[in-house]
Amino acid sequence: MAEWPRIQKFCHQLSAQSSGPAVLDLGDLRVECHVADSDRWAVVLHRLRIDWQVPHTRTPTRQHFYRLVESWCATVDYLTEPLQVVEWEPREWTALVRSARPAEWPDGRLSYYELWWYGLSNPWQVRLERKSAAADEPVQTIGMVWSRDVLARCIMDAHRLWRQLWSTAPAE
Structure with missing residues (x-):
């Protein structure tokens, strides 16, 4: 796809020294x-957010939304x-997705992914975070350590x- 070089460049230029969130806008994907x-x-990453712009020539359905959630979760099997x-609210077009079970990351912390999906408005959105799962501490958002290549692959997918x-x- 023509977007691949832009996605790679974006991922390889990410820096903690940047002020505010880094944004990649591909038109239908932000x-x-x-x-x-x-x-x-x-x-x-403290958080990764992806927005998908529904084409103005299409009428989105709950089935489209559900299919995106399911297919994306199945595709990113290269994550930890x-x-x-976990939870699907069809009237609100929301979904909560989590890791099947907490896992120990290379940093030694037991944690899981948590993704909140929103599809009632345009654009559709997912927010991905890593949550701690240690029994002796409250649940908190902790950093996701990803190689730049894995991040690029995730965005491309x-x-x-x-x-x-x-x-x-x-089309309508």
């Missing part, structure tokens, strides 16, 4: 990275642990799945 730390090979839908979703939908 990515916001809250970078806590970085080095040559990896970034520590598998994801599963989000863009590819979005294009696939609407390429099969009938």
Whole structure:
């Protein structure tokens, strides 16, 4: 895809020295990275947010939204642990997705991914965070340590799945 070089460049230029969130805008996909730390090979993300702009020539349905959530969770199997839908609220077009089970990360902390999905308005959105799961401390958001290549792949997968979703939908 033509967006791949832009996505790679964005991921490889992320720095903790940037003020505010780093933003990549591809038109129908907008990515916001809250970078806590970085080095040559990896970034520590406090939060990752992805917005998908529903094409004005399409009528979104709950089924489209659910299909995006399910397909994205199945596609990003290269993250530390598998994801599963925990809560689905069809009237509100929201979904809560978490890691199937907490896992110990290379930093030694037991944690899980938490993703909040919103699809009632345009753009659709997902917010991805890592939460601590230690029994002796309250749940808190902690940094996600990702290689820059994994982050680029995640963004590319989000863009590819979005294009696939609407390429099969009938136009209005």
